[in-house]
Amino acid sequence: xxxxxxxxxxxxxxxxxxxxxxxxxxxxxxxxxxxxxxxxxxxxxxxxxxxxxxxxxxxxxxxxxxxxxxxxxxxxxxxxxxxxxxxxxxxxxxxxxxxxxxxxxxxxxxxxx
Amino acid sequence: xxxxxxxxxxxxxxxxxxxxxxxxxxxxxxxxxxxxxxxxxxxxxxxxxxxxxxxxxxxxxxxxxxxxxxxxxxxxxxxxxxxxxxxxxxxxxxxxxxxxxxxxxxxxxxxxxxx
Numbered sequence: 001x002x003x004x005x006x007x008x009x010x011x012x013x014x015x016x017x018x019x020x021x022x023x024x025x026x027x028x029x030x031x032x033x034x035x036x037x038x039x040x041x042x043x044x045x046x047x048x049x050x051x052x053x054x055x056x057x058x059x060x061x062x063x064x065x066x067x068x069x070x071x072x073x074x075x076x077x078x079x080x081x082x083x084x085x086x087x088x089x090x091x092x093x094x095x096x097x098x099x100x101x102x103x104x105x106x107x108x109x110x111x112x113x
Numbered sequence: 114x115x116x117x118x119x120x121x122x123x124x125x126x127x128x129x130x131x132x133x134x135x136x137x138x139x140x141x142x143x144x145x146x147x148x149x150x151x152x153x154x155x156x157x158x159x160x161x162x163x164x165x166x167x168x169x170x171x172x173x174x175x176x177x178x179x180x181x182x183x184x185x186x187x188x189x190x191x192x193x194x195x196x197x198x199x200x201x202x203x204x205x206x207x208x209x210x211x212x213x214x215x216x217x218x219x220x221x222x223x224x225x226x227x228x
Contacts (some may be wrong), residue, residue: 006132020198031214032214034216034217036219041118041221042221042222043206043219043220043221043222044118044204044206044217044219045219046216046217049214049216051213051214065173071134078216084227089155089156091156091217099144099163099208100146100158100161100169100172101146101156101158101217103148103155104155105155106155
């Protein structure tokens with residue numbers, strides 16, 4: 001059974017510092033891995049999607065890497081801003097799961113001015 | 114529409130009553146998912162619809178839960194005889210076709226409180 005873990009559960013950094021968020025998964029038979037952001041009382045917003053054949057994806061200040069063989073992904077957010085405060089979740093799509101996503105519990109990030 | 118729309122945004126109901134939650138996916142998206150997010154918990158998969166295929170109901174927690182999707186668009190999640198443990202945020206998401214490498218788009222959810 002796939003298990004997705006995100007460490008740490010919470011993180012607080014001063015504005016301007018780089019953020020490093022970790023996601024690990026136990027079964028490497030994934031189709032892709034997706035990072036989401038969730039603001040309080042809102043749904044999830046897709047940030048980056050990395051296909052299993054890719055090593056990384058970049059969008060603006062965000063960069064996500066994927067090491068499928070070791071079951072790890074890292075989301076880097078450069079030069080953090082107070083607006084980056086949110087909960088960040090990773091999710092994997094299994095190759096045999098008809099497109100279902102298996103989510104981690106998330107990392108709650110606070111960026112202080 | 115511009116995004117996934119869910120209604121109502123909040124629902125308070127008494128234990129034992131039935132509730133219906135609605136989801137309007139993005140136009141043209143044939144894949145639709147329901148997830149549940151309980152306080153302090155991760156997202157729990159409930160059910161998945163893809164086009165005209167039989168839905169994957171493997172995540173429904175009990176037979177009190179059911180969902181349908183009419184005309185390949187709007188979906189309704191029904192919870193019968195609600196219990197306090199059903200209190201959670203119910204999230205709907207849609208994806209373009211069966212393209213697993215297209216991102217999932219979520220609605221803002223329905224917050225269900227069972228008193």
